[in-house]
Amino acid sequence: MAKYQASRMDRTFSALADPTRRAILLRLKRKSGLSVSELARPFSQKLPGMMKHLDVLSDAGLITRAKSGRTVSVHLAVGPMREAMEWLKRYERFWTVSIDRLAALVEEDGER
Amino acid sequence: MTKSLPSVTIVRRIKAPPAKVYAALTEPRLMMRWWGPDAGPTLSAEADVRPGGRFSIVFRLLNGEEHNPTGVYQEVVPEKKLVFTWEWPGMPERESLVTFLLEPFDGGTELTLIHEHLPDEAARKSHEKGWKGFLDKLSVFLGDPEWST
Numbered sequence: 001m002a003k004y005q006a007s008r009m010d011r012t013f014s015a016l017a018d019p020t021r022r023a024i025l026l027r028l029k030r031k032s033g034l035s036v037s038e039l040a041r042p043f044s045q046k047l048p049g050m051m052k053h054l055d056v057l058s059d060a061g062l063i064t065r066a067k068s069g070r071t072v073s074v075h076l077a078v079g080p081m082r083e084a085m086e087w088l089k090r091y092e093r094f095w096t097v098s099i100d101r102l103a104a105l106v107e108e109d110g111e112r
Numbered sequence: 113m114t115k116s117l118p119s120v121t122i123v124r125r126i127k128a129p130p131a132k133v134y135a136a137l138t139e140p141r142l143m144m145r146w147w148g149p150d151a152g153p154t155l156s157a158e159a160d161v162r163p164g165g166r167f168s169i170v171f172r173l174l175n176g177e178e179h180n181p182t183g184v185y186q187e188v189v190p191e192k193k194l195v196f197t198w199e200w201p202g203m204p205e206r207e208s209l210v211t212f213l214l215e216p217f218d219g220g221t222e223l224t225l226i227h228e229h230l231p232d233e234a235a236r237k238s239h240e241k242g243w244k245g246f247l248d249k250l251s252v253f254l255g256d257p258e259w260s261t
Contacts, residue, residue: 009229013229087229088119088120091120091227092120092122093149094149095120095122095225095227096122097148097149097150098146098147098148098149099122099124099223099225101145101146101147101148102126102133102136102137102146102223103124103126103127103128103223104146105136105142105145105146106126106128106132106133106135106136107126107127107128
């Protein structure tokens with residue numbers, strides 16, 4: 001279970017580490033269910049390039065694709081992004097408290 | 113400013129000089145006194161503070177859980193900079209990177225902490241600006257009831 005999560009979160013962060021892919025997600029956020037060619041248009045991406053990006057996003061669980069007739073529509077999936085945000089929140093808490101304590105420790109005897 | 117993946121950045125001004133803050137970051141005796149996310153005790157701290165050296169810290173939370181973050185120092189510049197990898201056994205991640213920067217500030221220290229998640233070298237290289245904006249949007253997005261599942 002832990003192992004599965006680890007590789008999944010690695011994939012999420014990797015997938016998010018590309019500006020085109022982030023732009024795709026934000027676009028899907030505004031308008032879910034766009035087709036692949038509609039998605040490709042504003043990115044001046046050729047379809048094969050777009051398909052590659054979508055594969056990465058799909059492997060990371062960030063999107064799902066649904067085929068209807070000859071059109072593939074793309075939808076956002078929020079689970080993995082939530083996990084990534086959890087990671088950030090966890091460390092934010094961890095370090096905020098630790099650094100408060102660090103500051104208290106070095107400030108306590110007033111030596112400046 | 114942020115150079116890679118999603119990261120936690122904390123900036124804190126401390127009323128003590130960099131030398132003192134640096135000592136608290138690197139001397140196990142002092143590390144024992146602050147390291148940990150709540151008031152639970154730090155049980156052990158080991159630090160071989162040189163590039164390639166390891167650190168290992170064990171702390172117990174108030175709820176009784178014990179944790180043992182470890183890692184390897186990457187960059188060590190006394191009183192200025194400390195960079196180490198971060199592994200947290202049992203936590204859902206592989207390895208991340210922690211950077212402490214210390215700058216003298218008005219008789220004290222401005223401390224900057226950056227904790228980054230680094231899935232791999234390729235991802236690190238594809239660093240881009242715009243993360244912050246993306247994450248802000250993401251937070252809004254995740255809080256948006258329309259998308260809650």
